[in-house]
Structures are given as C-alpha cells and as structure tokens.
Amino acid sequence: MSAPAPTAPPAAPPTATRVLEFADVARQFPDGTVALEGVDLTIDRGEFVTVVGPSGCGKSTLLRIASGLDAASAGSARVDAERIGYVFQDATLLPWRSVKKNVELLAELHGMSRTATNQAALDAIELVGLRGHEKKLPRALSGGMKMRASLARSLTLDPDLFLFDEPFGALDEITRERLNDELIRLFVAKGFGALFITHSVSEAVYMSTRVLVMSGRPGRIVESFDVPFGSDRTPELRFTPEFAKLAGEVSHALREGHS
C-alpha cells in the first residue's frame, strides 16, 4: 500500500523488505513554518530506526507523514507496508472498553472476523504480558500497563511498519526501561521495521539499529549513527564504555544541530 504521497504511483518496492522510503521530503504548514526539509530516510523490515531531536524539531511531523495522517508538501514519501502500527504518546485507549476490547479495536476496524480478532487479541495480550488483565477498564491500569495495551492493540495487525511517537515519554524510568526491553524482544520476534521518536538519547541508542539526529527549524536529519550492538541487549549494556561512547556522540550531534 502506498502512503498519500503527492508523487510516485505505487510501484514495486526497490527491495522486498523496504517498508518506508522518504526522498527529499519537506513539510511546510499553511502559516509558513517549515517543519521538515530535505528528509531522506529508508527503513527495511528488521530495522529499528530512532529519531532524536529537540522538542518542536519536526519529529512528530515525520511520523505523521509516514502514517498518512499528514502529507508531505514536497518530495516523495512512500510507505510499502500492508499494515502500519502506530503507538501514540498517549495510550489512546477507549475508556469504556475493557483491555481485551481495546486490543480488539483495530482488528475490528480492519474487518477481521470475530474469531480471528479474538485470537489476535489474546495472542497480543499474551505477548505484552497483560494476561489476567483482559477484563479491566483502562482507568484501573497503570501508565505502563496502558502502554502495553496500546502496543498490543497495534500488534493484532501484525504490522510490517511500526511507528512510535515518544510512547514511553510519560513513564517513570524503571517502567520505561522494562518496556524498552520488551519492545526489543517483540522487534526481534516479529522483525517489523520501526520508526521510533524519542528525546532520550539513551533510549535511542539502546533500542535502535540506527539513530538519526534531527535539528529543528527547519527540521532536518543532521546525522546518522549505526548502532553496532546485537539483538541480545540487556540493561547492563547501558553501562558499557561502547554504549557511553555512542551516546556521547549522539548527544554531541544533538547539541551541534541545536546551536
């Protein structure tokens, strides 16, 4: 499926696993603000790409264009993913639906059969570790559990491309780190392509196969770092010299781009 790009008819993807391809994407808002400029970005399945940048640098706009909620005003933004998962900053659970019913929502919207929906929801709930909480209403959940439910909701679609808009920004550090590990586990198991927005350098380096640094006004990608760590990441990784070195470089690039 092709994202609402102004150009490029949906042609065969360059490689079988390419899920997102941005070429010279720009976004200018009607008030004249240039949120994005000259963004080139590709993501394949099995790649976890994180974008770090200061607030208001256009990170979210990038994600909105990738999801189709917004459209590029120039350049080509192609998404070759059958199904896209989008995890918002808020869990956006419907307060009147139980955890199970919330997790079933997207499958319902996509017209999956009753039994398939039910099975997909049960599997996703199992995957994010919410078994036993199916009947609870969102108000009875902690912030971390809400995020898990939100994650499970997208997982029911088995997306090829997963978009994350600072999903763990509002959580405490312990919960956040635990969810980082769980997300890595899901990523390794499912092999989707991921575009993850954060303003935490540590989270970016820990989660990703590639870290992109953005600068604001206009939003541009100023630097790209390949992350050399394998998929067997444990919390101790955060305290290794290699991790500190890379995080330092990313931080440096952030400051450079900011000044």
Place this chain on the structure above:
Amino acid sequence: MTATLETPTTTPVAAGTTPAPVVRRRRGRRAVNLVLPVAVFAALLGVWYAITYLVLDPGRRFLMPAPHTLVTDALLDPTITDKVWPALGRSIVVTFTGLAIAIVIGMLWAIAMSQSKAVESSLYPYAVALQCIPILALVPLIGFWFGFGFPSRVIVCVMIALFPIVSNTLFGIQSVDRGHHELFTLHKAGRTTRLLKLQLPAALPAIFAGFRISAGLSVVGAIVGDLFFKQGEPGLGILLSNFSSRLQGAPLFFTIVVTAALGFAVFFLFGWLSKLVVGSWYDQSRDR
C-alpha cells in the same frame, strides 16, 4: 416554602455546557452532608409551623396549612387521593411520552449536525431559538392547532425538553479526544463506524447529563400543558389549579409535594441510569 418545582430547572441549560459532574464526596464529609440538609429541613418546618400558628389568623390558615395537615387532610383523605393518584399517573405518562420523543428527535438532530458542518450551521440556530423563545408563548398556538388533549400536552413537553438533549449530545460528540479520532482516521474507519464505536460511546456521559436536565423539564412541561389546557382528564396541573381556586390549602400543598416528588424521581432515575451505563468508566468526581 420547602416544596416547589425548582429542582429540575436549577441545573444550567446552555449550549456547550459540560455534563454537570455530580461530585461524589469523600467519606469524611458524608456525615456532614447528611446532617446539614436535615437540620435545614427541620428549621424550615419550624418556620412553616411558626407562620401557620403565630402569623396567620385561624381563618386564613388555608394559605399555609400546617405540615401535618398535608397528611391528615390530603394523604389520608380518599376524596383527595382519588383525584391526586390518577392525575399523577396521567402526568407521568405525558412526561415520559414527551421525554421519549424529545430524546429520539434531539439525538437524531444532534447526530445530523455532528456529521456535517453545513447541517450544523443550518440547524443549530433553530435549536437555540427553541431555547430562547419562551415556550409558554407558543402554548396557546399549540392548543389552537392540536386541540387541548393529550397530543398538545406531549408537544409542550417535547418542546421544553428538546434543547438540552440536542446541545448535550452535540457537545459530547464534538468533545471526542483528538487522539482517538486520529486512531480511527489512521485505520480508515468509516463515518458510521466512527459514530457507533467512538463518538456516541464517548458522548454518553454528556448525553445522560442532557437526559437528566430534560427529564426535569419534561415534568415542568407536563404541568404547564395541563395548567393551560384545562380540558380532558386532569393531570397534576389541573388539580393544582382546581385546589387553589377552591382555597383547599392542604390538598394544594399536598399536590405540590407530589409534583415535586415526581420531579425528584425523574431526576434521580436518570442519574441512576447514567451511573449504570457510564459509571464504570466515566469518573464523575473531579477531585479524585
């Protein structure tokens, strides 16, 4: 005076009001909340007795009969209750018929407006007009067109009860969280799906707040219609009018109390229904 019809109408009815939250107090304050109203009630009864026996001449006590005479001279008098209970029944039928029709029309009206800006801008002024025009001014016309029987009384109820349902339903639908809307947009939900799975459920607390206001207004409508269309089977309004013109103080006061009780009953019925339907997920207390 203690018992009047004021309860249902004191709730503000305005376009765009938030569903008035019933603040559920914490346990510590509950005792105080029970004691104080009871104390005030006792004080008011005291004042009432004082007026009856100390202020009024014995010959003029029908103006304010002592509270206990409402029981002795009305509640326990079959000649009175044989009139009051059937009248109450008829008023209840009018109230609920009018309310039911207002709910159906009001919700459809609001849903239509929520689905299109053009419909909203063409129809909303009429909802406001309905609220601004004193319905009492239209009551004679309604009688003129539809006669003085049951249909006219119901029409009065509908007209009085309609606006809060329209405005609350519309407000509820339009207050849906933007993130939720984006979620539905992202997954290409159609208009009907969005309405049924997102907008209406999200609007339920506001819709029920509207029902509660309208239920009270519908009682007012039933009484007003009755008072004006003094023909046919009497409802509570006609009784009120008859008892007052015959200077029957105790029966008059008793009927007022019954009317007030009907107002309270429908108000709390809808409060209870609201709690039943949305209470599990909609937190009505702000201070928790």
